[in-house]
Amino acid sequence: ADIVVLKGDGIGPEVTHAAVEVLRAVARRYGHQFTLHEHLIGGAAIDATGEPLPAATLEACQRADAVLLGAVGGPKWSDPKAKVRPEQGLLALRKGLGLYANLRPVQPHAATLGASPIKPHLLSGVDMIVVRELTGGIYFGQKQRSETSASDLCEYSVAEIERVVRRACELARGRRHHVVSVDKANVLETSRLWREVATRVAREEFPDVTLEHQLVDSMAMHLIAKPRAFDVIVTENMFGDILTDEASMLAGSLGLLPSASLGEGKVGLYEPIHGSAPDIAGRGIANPCGTILSAALLLRYSLGLNAEAECIEQAVSAVLDAGVLTADLAPAGEAATTAAVTAAVLAQLE
């Protein structure tokens, strides 16, 4: 299988390095052949080529079976007046590959409950997956700027809503058959369309799946007040961005959460939900688990290697259970480095 590796910026290179080692260990153990190609994206690509997503990178991704990405962005490229920004590279890649469904599973581990701001009794049994629409909405609508004002257009078509709701309902079939669709239908026209389409798709195509609707403001509350109530959550791009960072607090750290971005084609993009964390970049202390678990999702969704994916997930669980935790999770003074956590995961995979 051909895998493109996009290290990106900040802690991106450190965490992708860890995940690549894990992929290599899985290949050895199961006798697979993974061919890894590195390409440039984000700030690193701007520095080298002037563009956040060089054509060579996009083409390599289009030809690949899957893409593993670290993170993009950083203060070096964050001047509000800058013409090109690292994030444009990531957005153009998601759009260019047609990856409209971003899956973000949230399953707190017993070993990391201490790091969560949420009371532990609310967290046991939490097992949700957020399906975030990833190639539409206000992220991609027309942007305008004048001397005295600015605007962003939020747009959704029926087809865009249908396909992502369908993906969420399909996922729910393999789980607890329950989908909560999140919108702001009491204010937004796009949300009213979202609600209508979601209702119709669920009723006509998924009679075995229960669909509920929640307003996004309420959801921001319920997500932490009664997290066990959720199975699959489906929502538009901006709401999904906000709610998944919030949901990461259920797991104890943003650094733990993986994601899979899928479209109609075979190629998927796998990245941790955290950012490039410039404040800790280069110090060898970043949590590699989000990226390692993203590699597991890559094996599952793009390569169909379920046993291998589970093997990685169990290895990460075992390492967390053993208390080998990076600084985002460990009690003060007891933190393991990125390398130590990675080595512990690799040891589980021998």
Place this chain on the structure above:
Amino acid sequence: ADIVVLKGDGIGPEVTHAAVEVLRAVARRYGHQFTLHEHLIGGAAIDATGEPLPAATLEACQRADAVLLGAVGGPKWSDPKAKVRPEQGLLALRKGLGLYANLRPVQPHAATLGASPIKPHLLSGVDMIVVRELTGGIYFGQKQRSETSASDLCEYSVAEIERVVRRACELARGRRHHVVSVDKANVLETSRLWREVATRVAREEFPDVTLEHQLVDSMAMHLIAKPRAFDVIVTENMFGDILTDEASMLAGSLGLLPSASLGEGKVGLYEPIHGSAPDIAGRGIANPCGTILSAALLLRYSLGLNAEAECIEQAVSAVLDAGVLTADLAPAGEAATTAAVTAAVLAQLE
């Protein structure tokens, strides 16, 4: 002083009734004369007049010193195809009165920490106020709908951003001189403008106030992970809607939180941040504290009656401390009714 009372829908009449009794008790105790006028808004107004904000209501509010509102909306008026919706009345009122700054203070009470999903040690000392922009952004931009798609325009002018940031910085001067501005400047053009304008206003006009920027997704995390870090938070309309519902979980219940919506004129609008809660409407169990505390903000911000405002706030604190709690806060089987909580607050005010 002339106060317009807008009961609205669902639990709106129940909670405004409680707050009106409290205002009457304050008037008696301090020898003030409050003239209260009731008017229609929301679903109740649609049923009576066909419009969610009848002209008579808007005019009465424009002439008044202050407006006290319950909540609007409910399933009866929520057909996605409906031409008029209760929420339009609220939005038109905010816009019609020019109330661009929505102040939402969050100060957890010791007595309600048990009801919060957040670990108690994170909550002691939390004292923040969110300033939400209330008359711009995606709430008020052009909406379009066709057979196959829908759109909402998010727009901000420099002047709209300046005035709300100024209000936030002024508030910070009476507090800990610290403002966090929340945006999504790595993706949205309106957010980049927001960040530039906020930076300039703070630097040029408030050199004594420290301004920081946070991305909205990060903020959804930090708000619950380290709530003590925040003093004043300023953000655009939609982000403020989501983040304040989330922040209500710090206080233990949405039902506790008041808000004040202010503009350049003297008239302010005071409403709890909760909605019309149709599921519990008419059962006499709603938490009246958010609306009672909104009446306190009314006295402070529109009538300049600080001692009276504090007197109400202390009365509510004392009632919470005494364990007189509605069902949203009480341990199972120990809940007080709306009337019991209100009576307890009134007893404190004798």
